[in-house]
Amino acid sequence: MSLWEYANPKKFMQTSGWLLPIFAVSSAVMLTVGLVWGFFFTADDYRQGSTVKIIFLHVPAALMAINAWFMMLVTSLIWLIRRHHVSALAAKAAAPIGMVMTLIALVTGAVWGQPMWGTWWAWDPRLTSFLILFLFYLGYIAMWASVENPDTAADLTSVLCLVGSVFAVLSRYAVNFWNQGLHQGATFSVDRETNIHSSYYLPAYLCMAGFVALFIALVLLRTRTEIRKRRLQALLVRERLA
Amino acid sequence: MKSLKKTRRIQVIAVAAVALAVSTALIGYALQDGINFFRSPSEITAEAPPETEVFRLGGLVSEGSLVRGQGETITFSVTDGGATVPVEYTGVLPDLFEENQGMIGTGRYINGVFQASEILAKHDETYVPREVIEALEAQGVYRNPTDAAGGGAATN
DSSP, X not given: OOGXXXXXXXXXXXXXXXXXXXXXXXXXXXXXXXXXXXXXXXXOBTTTBGGGGGHHHHHHHHHHHHHHHHHHHHHHHHHHHHOOHHHHHHHHHHHHHHHHHHHHHHHHHHHHHHHHTSOSOOOOHHHHHHHHHHHHHHHHHHHHHHOSSHHXXXXXXXXXXXXHHHHHHHHHHHHHHOOSOSSOOOSOOSSSOOOBOHHHHHHHHHHHHHHHHHHHHHHHHHHXXXXXXXXXXXXXXHHHHO | OTTSOHHHHHHHHHHHHHHHHHXXXXXXXXXXXXXXSOBOHHHHHHSOOOTXXXXXXXXXXXXXXXXXXXXXXXXXXXXXXXXXXXXXXXXXXXXXXXXXXXXXXXXXXXXXXXXXXXXXXEXXXXXXXHHHHHHHXXXXXXXXXXXXXXXXXXXX
16 A cells, blocks of 8 residues: 555546545535634624624635645646656646635635725735735636646646745744734644633634535546546547557 | 666756745745735834835834724724734724724825735634633633734734
């Protein structure tokens, strides 16, 4: 057993076939419970009132927007080094999902910022690098669409992904590099105590887990579609030659 | 990429990653002033910007300094623990604007007074239900996080 077995499209289709419903159902359950709990059964914040509840959408979306790019980076590097087609297709499949997550984070952030900060948008380092990440998603998707040869497209987009990771990293850590910004620091982190009350972080963690499962389910689904599209193309070519 | 051997591909990627990281770090370091969203009161008092320059000033609103004058004009002072700068502003303040809390204003520094044209409120990453704060205050356990952290809260 090795991880590289899943680079075989047939094996990947088999395994993803039974993983997909598990992730889809668990994501639906976790998101329903987490969001309903967060929106209707949590108390108002001591300073921000009920506006704080945007956190249950904003933080998971931003988390996945950045992590989706890192997932694309890893699969792109696997493609560049080991030339597994499934890996390149997984990166291609993840891009539109990550783009939508980025858009959700930007929109919910603006809706949160307007009443709290007093502005929809500010050229704060973190906000700006997040906007650039969104533009990188658009560029990445456009590049896949514009290059005819699939291998060349995979090569070029992989390099674009490597460059874009700069802004994925900055979106997460800009608050630490340039401390004079508008956006507050991280609320949730693995390595230190959080400043969020337990009545908020339980539904928030549930929403985050739900977004992770949703992302995995969508990536599996879209990768399966891409693999089938490739097969269809191969069949068409064979038919034309026969 | 496909014409290269596998080890050479890994080498190319490693060199590209290092080059990217170094160039990002250099650009970030060189543009530090431009990327930082606001300046602190200490920076302003150390070297006063010209009266024509529009910039952002950020810090904590000093306790007891907020005066709502005639009409809509508001004065208060902003501190970062070191220096304090008086601010004058005409307009509507955001909900979260309070004494002892972070703010960022856009405006000009004229004759030792910061004339703000826009005020944003900054908040930190602390989220606690109102009832919990009230219960803690009733028991005398709760300390305002901005008091405990001093000027540091503004830079979170």
